[in-house]
Amino acid sequence: MKGRSLLAPAAALVAALGSAATAEQVNYVTIAGIRSGTVAPGGMGFVALSWSSRRDLGGGVYATDGSFRLKTDGSLAFGLGLGDAETGIGFQVTANVTSLYGDLGDSGYLTLKAATRLNRGGAVPVYLGLTADHLAGWGQAKAPDESLDLTLTAFPLAQIGGKERRLMLTAGVGSKIDGGTDPGGYLGAGLALSDNWAVSAAWTGEEVTLGTGFRLKALPNVQFTASVEDAFDRRDARRVTLQATWTFDNLFGGRF
């Protein structure tokens, strides 16, 4: 009976994800744990709520001791897309609130990102993104800690398992990647399992992040990701990260 009770929510989730796996093409894809070379479309806003099972203590060290409440933490991100990466340059501005503890919003920073599609009209869309992170920090994040990332992301299609599936491939370099303090590179790949479900793997030099992303048919504007960062515990930093992102794209008026 216990087994059945555990399976029931899983079955319900599979049903909620929809029957898109029977379609000729499956196209929902994402990569958890690393940046992408893409930005939010112009006019789209988003709110992202993230939670980690282990709190970041700084310098790539994560909490190991204490109660559940003392070990975990979360963050909020509010962002906006501007411009158009498809035909020119798209921009994304994000305000990050780094903790859900204490006074909400008492610590945070801004992230600015620009991206463009390199091969307009090409068969495989390829995007190049430049991210400036940890800008204008306040509270605990006030100390100068700016970083830069250059990220390349491509979205090829591949015939896998009898279906044409969308892939997401990302490679990037950043000034503070390795342990969150030193320059480094990162790679990642995502695979569409259905029109609403994807899996991914990413590598950041020391950590491997295994993730999954999904959306529910009833909530097309909300996306969820769940990932295990440092999945092989090489840095004694294995942790579970959950994220829910709500997007809304009528910021500039026009009631569509």
Added chain:
Amino acid sequence: MRRAGMGAAALAVVAMALGAGLAAGPARAGKDAVGVGPVFVPPLVLQDQTAATSAAAAAARAAEEVTLARDFCRRLAQKEYVIDCLAAEIGAVADRMPDDPTLAPAKAALSDASRKLGRIVEANRSTTLKPGVARASGRSSPRALRPVETARLDVATDAAIGVIEETGTILLRSSETSDEAAGFVAISTAVTSNTLLLRSI
């Protein structure tokens, strides 16, 4: 709007669930946000449409895209945005067509139609309604759409119908000298079908 409301409610529930466990904790804000933030993925239609490798397949795909564009623009509740929706969508179809000399006349005709529709919108632009990105059935317009003044909708629509009909005729004429005649006719038919949409405004 209902779906957006459900999304907000879902986030609120997650926030409350997290907040119940976290908000009462000690002040110990971290220096870094959790994760790297959300990842945005362009619609599949962009790469799918550009996957055509032959001129024939590309022409057929372009015709299909124009039809999809019409269906997308038809879903807009506010008709003031429909003409610019067609301008943006048809322009995007042209941009995604490969630079194949065989397809050049069709690509040029679609680009020209997009520009002309854009000029009609600009000449009749609303001073009260704001531009915005349209979204329907999980798809977004390629750019923010500009609304036409409601009082000038009839005038603008008549002009847009003229552009659409002219473009259809140009494509048909091009088909007579093109190696991709069938593809050009299909694109022409798809383009011309937009007159029905415009007449319904």
